[in-house]
Amino acid sequence: MTITAAADGSALGNPGPAGWAWYIDEDTWRAGGWPHGTNNMGELKAVLDLLEATAVDADQHLHILCDSQYVINSVTKWMPGWKRKGWRKKDGKPVMNVELLQSIDRALAGRSVEFEWVKGHAGHAMNEAADRRANAAATAFSKGRDPEVGPGYRAGSGASVPVPASRTAPPASAPAASASAAPEPEDLFAYFAPEPEPAPAPAAAPRRASAASAPTPIAPATSELDEVTQRELALLTDLVRAQPSRAAQLLHPDFTEIGASGRAWTREEILASLGPVPGTTASDLIADALAPDVVLVRYRTEDRSGGAVRTVLRSSVWVRHQGQWLLRHHQGTPARP
Secondary structure: EEEEEEEEEEEEOOOOOEEEEEEEEEEEEEEEEEEOOOOHHHHHHHHHHHHHHHHHHOOOOOEEEEOOHHHHHHHHHHHHHHHHHHOOOOOOEEEOOHHHHHHHHHOOOOOOEEEEOOOOOOHHHHHHHHHHHHHHHHHHHHOOOOOOOOOOOOOOOOOOOOOOOOOOOOOOOOOOOOOOOOOOOOOOOOOOOOOOOOOOOOOOOOOOOOOOOOOOOOOOOOOOOHHHHHHHHHHHOOHOOOOHHHHHOEEEEEEEOOOOOOOEEEEEHHOOOOOOOOOOOEEEEEEEEEEOEEEEEEEEEEEHHHHHHHEEEEEEEEEOOEEEEEEEEEEEEOOOO
């Protein structure tokens, strides 16, 4: 089933009094804004608020109608590269509206989301409805008044229609929690299961709009920081974790880890207990060059395999060893609630 909604932003003067809105139907919409902002801020905030409002129905596919190529390209094309570069563009300059983009990235985790571009001010009923509400919010702020915020979203209130098979894959079902369920992994590599026989790489599945999952480790790197972050994320993939010999190629001979449980691990102990970590995603990656041959990678992981979300803050030190980037040390720290 699908929730279809239009999202739009508006700014008077750009920058100036700004508004945003998303619209599903006359009984299901929401708007807001700021006394001073840009049109792009409004477009992004409309998408973010829509994602957050519909999270109560996260098992349903979300179809977002958007007239902003900036928003669609940011989320579906540019965001993975920005994340690898520490939320910086190719020229090294900081990404604009980074806080909104990072919040959208987090809100997309685990969701089945599709963006469709529609031409603005061209008579599209839902787009026009969202545009009127965003503009009304901007106008209200320009006059020093509070905008009309709308009725919001209630569980099950989205318009639901069958999802065409060619447009999206159904979201994966979360595993049911039970008393006999396997314990959650405490450390990046510590998923205690017998080492499986090598298996062929799984067939590529359709990807959602935001690439929250780890990329294929053979993806070409465009810089040394890209190469290091791709190697870090490769260690979360089943392809690598199901075959310790692959992981061994990424670990320094003197590798050590202090896991989220507080336990210290050696390279041999890690490889002996290595196994897949289903339900784990990585986000908010920042890579910093500490020295010509040393890179620090910081990020967070979310593990949903046990039913509840478990967030761990992670940091890794990569060094260039005999011409290759190898992981020298990793540490995980449970995030505070």
